[in-house]
Amino acid sequence: MGQAQHFEQADRDANVRSRRWLWVGIGVAAIVIIAVLAALYAGRVFWLNVMATEGDVPPASVLPLPAGAEIIDENTGCGSGGCATTFTVLPPEGQSPEALAEEIGVTMGLDIPGTFFDPRTITVSARPDGSVLHLVADYWSNHN
Template sequence: MWSALGLLFAAVPLIAWAMVARTRQAGPVVGVALLACAGLLVAVQHGWVSASRADAHAVYVPVTGLLIGFGVLLERHQEGPGQGRWVHRRSGAVGLLVAQLALTLCGCALYVLMLAEPSEPPSARDVPKLPPGLTVVSQNSGCGTSNCYRTLVIGSTTGLSPDGIVHALGRPHETCRPNGWLLDRRDLCIGVTASDERVVLYVALNGLFD
């Protein structure tokens, strides 16, 4: 069901453009550009391209809307203002695009609210690659009241002391970045804690409002 809805979502701009396209010059060019965008979105939806699905949907709507607007202006320059049945088709296309935009905005708002408090630990791919000579002795993950975390006890295959391991990791201070690039603005922080006995590398995902 969700796969079919995703395909329908991707097809809306193509349907809208099919309703308003008037020329054999601009029509196919804009159509191919929209088809390429739809193909990329479907690839993200099915996991063939590694990217945030929510971000991809949020970007898809304004990008395809701009492409359609560009196409309409280009055809207007070539053919003049549309008349008669084309005006009705344009109104239908605008209605489709506005409905898609409204659904996207609601979905984005719901997605951000759902992300406000993290519910699962950071992914293993968020753990930085260890320098040569260091190895993971053990690891743990879980969630607290306002964040989720992944911790790794780091050892040395070359006999480094804890201080030497900390130096080799090259992380004297905690560093943070947004967990996503558009909608997910939670802080993903990476740091190191050390004692006389062990060195722990941690990756923590904080709540949105912390």
């Protein structure tokens, strides 16, 4: 009986070691996966920031327009500092372009914070022009 008990104890010890190595392997795999994902995200953020002055412009969907306001034109222009899009916005019925600019908070310039997927800040400035409001949006200027 002593020898059978010895083999059972050896089997249990081997199982404990196997499980321990299994958990070590899972932990190492998790660390490697997290490191790869972090490196990919850092690369994406780097690329987005490099492209901020190379023709990349924000989409119209980022503008905080109230109900009833309508984008009637969109023009992208590039200069030596980067590219920007000018959105021509028709205010809601009964609202002036100046009141629309004040409502969305762009009278002194507006910085729209980025998201997890696109962490760049979007800078928006406004120019009332008759019955419309021109909103200029880009990634490269700032209001500081």
